[in-house]
Amino acid sequence: MAEFFGALLGLGTAASKVSPAQIENDGAHVIGTYHDDLGRIAALVTADLPFAASAGASLAMIPASAARDDVKDGSIDENLLENFREVCNVAASLLNTPHTPHLTLQDVWATDHPDLPVEVWDVLAGASKRREFAVTIEGYDDGRLGIVIR
Amino acid sequence: MNILVVDDSKTIRMLVKRNLKQAGFADANILEAEDGAAGLAIARTEALDLILSDWNMPEMSGLEFLQNLRSEGFGTTFGFITSESTPSYKDQAMAAGAAFLLSKPFNAESFSDALGVATA
Incomplete structure (x- = not known):
């Protein structure tokens, strides 16, 4: 995981496995939804606001202060969300193997978005596999990233 | 040298351009397009030496x-x-005539290696 983000962001990173956090519809997390070839949500990438903002900012070399401002405000701005969408897009490579259904990123949502698919909560509740990592990005605030497989 | 970078993400286009410069292509003329259709339009009018393209894009895939x-x-x-x-995907890319398929995320070393082989 650290190697993945190190290569993507071009910065020093560290990651350690942690217990998955509770995710609510309060906007404190951002979720990437991945569809299989049948159009079903088959996996999620979850990020708490600090990680989504830090990863989104660091990808485009935006100062850490911009990410901190978003965290203080309690929501990720459009620019950082767009960058985090690209992080999630690249993270599809973590989900796809020659022996599993092909998954593609469908969309990225704050958990308080009114159009967040209800199916997301079903996937979270009934996940067959869920891993979460505390991730440090050099020069940015720490956060948590999770991978959820339906 | 004219290089076309095609990706629907402006941020990724910026990262590719940055890596191109680090890989020794600082003097290259770098053009950009946000999908395959726009890339094809540029290819028809510009003398390109190298095209670097994403796969999944709206309008026309890579x-x-x-x-x-x-x-x-x-x-x-x-x-x-x-x-x-x-x-x-690698098989499809090579069968269609690609010189390489570089997986995201890439670092400066893997980027240089792929470009070195392709432009040797």
């Missing part, structure tokens, strides 16, 4: 872009930079 280029007789060196990295 694979369709490459197939269209080849069917129109353009032999420009073409590399994919994509999060699609399974063997079946």
Whole structure:
């Protein structure tokens, strides 16, 4: 995981496995939804606001202060969300193997978005596999990233 | 040297351009397009030496872009930079005439290696 983000962001990173956090519809997390070839949500990438903002900012070399401002405000701005969408897009490579259904990123949502698919909560509740990592990005605030497989 | 970078993400286009400069292509003229259709339009009017393209894009995918280029007789060196990295995608890319498929995330070393082979 650290190697993945190190290569993507071009910065020093560290990651350690942690217990998955509770995710609510309060906007404190951002979720990437991945569809299989049948159009079903088959996996999620979850990020708490600090990680989504830090990863989104660091990808485009935006100062850490911009990410901190978003965290203080309690929501990720459009620019950082767009960058985090690209992080999630690249993270599809973590989900796809020659022996599993092909998954593609469908969309990225704050958990308080009114159009967040209800199916997301079903996937979270009934996940067959869920891993979460505390991730440090050099020069940015720490956060948590999770991978959820339906 | 004219290089076309095709990706629907402005941020990724910026990262590719940055890595191009680090890989020794600082003097290259770098053009950008946000999908295969826009890339094809540029390829028809500019003398390109290298095309670096994402795979999944709106309007026209990277694979369709490459197939269209080849069917129109353009032999420009073409590399994919994509999060699609399974063997079946690599096989499709090579069968269509790509020089390489570089998986995202890439670092400066893997980027230089792929470009070095493609432009040798």
